[in-house]
Amino acid sequence: MSDLSTSAGGSLRLVSPIAASFGLSAALEHIARTAVEREISRRLPREEIAELKALGFGSLRLSKQAGGAGASLSQLFSVARDLAAADSNIAHAFRNHLWQVEAALRRPQHPFHAHVLALTAAGKTIGLSFADSDAIAAGATPTRVLSRIEWDEARQAYRGSGRKVYATGNLYNDAFVGLAVENRENATVQYVLDRGDGVENEDDWAGFGQRLTGSGTAEFNAVTIPSHQVYPLDPPAREGAAPWRFTFHQVYLTNCIAGVVRRIALDAVDVLRARGRNFYHGEAERPADEPVLQAQLGRIRAYAAAVEATIERAIAALQTAWDAYGTEAEYERVLAASLSAAEAKVVIDDLAPQIANWLIDLGSGSVVSQNSGLDRHWRNIKVIASHNPRLYKERLLGQNLLSGRLPPTGAFF
Template structure:
């Protein structure tokens, strides 16, 4: 999907899809400086801004609304290219893309119309609600701005709260969430544009995905205009598919597939530039060493298989999207959720191994922090940890045996 093979059979960084959009120069520049950002722990403010200006966040919007008019499948192609260049940047856009997908499905609702307007202006939207930091099994998500209090002096609502693990919020222009509105005591949706009272701490301590802006977002007496507070989405019909969060999982798995592609690309450069071979090898130059050529081939093959597995889940998600509000919606959405789980189980196992083989290929020549090649393994493991693979394996086994249905919450 996306055509990332060169004429001689090698793997290239940028797909035809991204090149046609005019993204290739920017993606290549992001890839060239990724290791430098890793070494310097430098947040990608400039790179994120450039992607916004190109309309990366508006890939799914119709052209007449300020977007590029891509299908869901095509959007994943471009997002994987960004992940191959620097997975931090692709990951930072995940919550925004989900808001866009939800808005495209409910575009007749004024809240979602507002989301799409901001997106068409090349702005990105994050979250201001989250799970509690130490939730018990089965506990529901808690709100960050748990209550919006009406302030007559400001002629607006006021709210406060903290969001932990606020992925991408450091770079976002607006934030959405749910709260109790004080005057009527009802649950509402709100859209808060960045202003005074919003701050972001780069306090994310993960050993990978360090530059995703995933620290704590703090909202202190923020003002939400009454025009930006909307009724909650009406409940869907009883026969609608209840699995509404498969996109999140597929997006993360797609990011890992991008890293696997980058490993395959880096592996070629590692072997080409490696100068010394072991005395007990069969060739003077490492690039002529059969065992190393075989390992390079294995990396390439496994990387291609990871991408193909991710594509299978993306295709299932596209079919689910196409079936929205049709009699086939339930079956197609269930199939997409199961396919996403299958892809995660396989890719979470294979991708770290591929990244480890890269170190085997270069041996002591590539363990220097200067190349930051260890970031691939670390980033894969951190992305994979977001939604534990073990629970996906259990569900898939139960489903095969008894027809057990997946959970309907955010981690499926």
Template sequence: MTDTNQTEARGTPLVSPLSASLGFADIITEIGAGAAAREREHRLPHEEIASLKARGFGALRLPADAGGHGATLGELFVVARDVAAADSNVAHAFRNHLWQVEAALGHREHPFHAHVIELTGQRKTVGLSFTETDAVAAGARPSKVLTRLEWDEIRQAYIGSGDKVYATGNLYNDAFVGVAVESRDGRTVQYVLERSEGVSDHDDWQGFGQRLTSSGTATFRGVAVPPAHVYPPDPPRPDEAAPWGFTFHQVYLTNCIAGIARRVALDAVEVLRARGRNFYHGEADHPTGEPVLQALLGRIRAYAASVEAIADRAVAALQRAADARGTSDEYRATLAATFAAAEAKVVIDDLAPQIANWLIDLGSGSVVSRASALDRHWRNIKVIASHNPRLYKERLLGQNALSGQLPPTGAFF
């Protein structure tokens, strides 16, 4: 048996063969090696994200002649899961950009989306500056980001201001997109705003997990948007088009959790090997020979593999929906992907925290030190899972089975 087969026989490695073939293996491995230290020190992964951008992670889906890797949607999720296994904060920080690229690829003839593709091909990432609601503040009302773009004759540019809370990844992004009303004609427009004076980000996210995603507040104060970067809105979708256009978001987050589950399984092996002594009432001299611990390690491995398989099912359904875009099969395939995403979330949101719990059981008191930062896995899973709670997914799945109820069409389901 070769060394390669030995490695494969011991479970899923951190980095997939696909990521290795695309040249990401060294970066992903390095990101994974420093994840616990960054968590302990609350050190934002600027360098790590910059390395991924420079290597073209944000441009995976672009064709080679546009500066990308020409990856399929399914391949994007493979690499993204590897990144999440290394550090889920890093993978999560790219979600809004990757969704924006996906939207642009579907409408690349529109100048707004062409601009996004151009920036992405330059190895830049694009964040969001859409409407946000600050649900933390008592009695808060929805707040608009750059609600209006006021024309400035002297600067010959539009000027806008606003705040965006929960601006995931914006601290790491090079540009931002959104919609606003421009003052001269009162039209609703789309804009692309590159990072400049007047744009600032605050690492004030108070979540107990995913602490390094830069999900704090992004502020825009008197920022200038050149008229060449203000565009008409997208044309209305045809009546026959599938109305579920935001399944990517949910599958991406579930895919991140699958990556964490893989990391838990890998860490579990190291935790058991590192234990120096067994309990006096155990049956082996060393924990690695303890039958109950071997069985728990096997359970962690099996459940983590199952989580990845369920995520793969949702990714495959999303790939089929992407392949069907613009065809007579689009509606059916997109609806199927939405249900597959909901089914995956319901199961994975239940299983993944339990897998992280078992890691602590496996290591016992030897792994509860903050130095190991192993508690981050459970915390990160729960925070990612809190996006669009599974309770509503469960109800929909039951309603659909009983009466054919269709999913909501908004972005936050």
């Protein structure tokens, strides 16, 4: 493998100057070098994620005074894309935590969000204990894992049980947040649950891609939540506030796919340089001198650059929306960010699998061995893209042009 931290002959590199400025180069390079071995052996990246936590990846968005790096939202996405290029499983595993940080940064004075920020500053990561279910009806609200928590007088704490499927990243997280009804006031509350007795995670995620994200089942069996870690709900949004609160989720996932595409382009350089034989009907003895293969490499490079430009447009729109939070311009800018995120997903979900196909075309029979691990790119792209499929995004974008219909206000819009 070539040195992925440096240019492969132009602007193509694994580690961006932004990530390097945050001291993450060595960790990202190590993660990239060992990604194939983890994929083949199904070795969970516990050590790699622990190192990233220690280096402050999970707290990049906190101010330096609060124990973070003071990164902008755009800088966070740039570093996350570098991480996805190194190993998309690890980047994906951090998504729920990074969203919790974003939500907390908007309301840092609320005690629930202050707790999230304190955990983050301490190098901890936070997962979710909201349920996802294939049985949810169209338009329904997802159910809660700990739907009810009961006050335990003897313990002077709350107790609750539940089960979460598709618990992405929870295998690696230190705490979990969610909503529940508490029995004393019969009121909906939000809570922070520390990893401890009763918290179990199964590595039973059976997807054909993103196999190491820790997306298995999370069990919460009679877990204890101290009363000081149970909080009132956030106050209602101000009148005129934008209702699209989850655009971050979609942009983050599409950003992960863009990182995979960059890795494909880097791998394509290695594949062509390493090929020792050409077909008998080729026009050059060495594959690297074959005009049609050089053109294929150029096509991969160009499309990879277009993918990164497309996601950068969506990130810029989200940054603009973030900057408008709490102002009169918020509604229109957040709406624009939601539509831009949908546009980026439609384009990148279409292009990325094709670019993965071109990598196999470039290498031909010399790269189809499972030991190369190159099939992981297509598989990972398709699994990431399956979150809120692009077909619904296409429909919404068309309806918006025709009638002005607005995006849904739930997750992934």
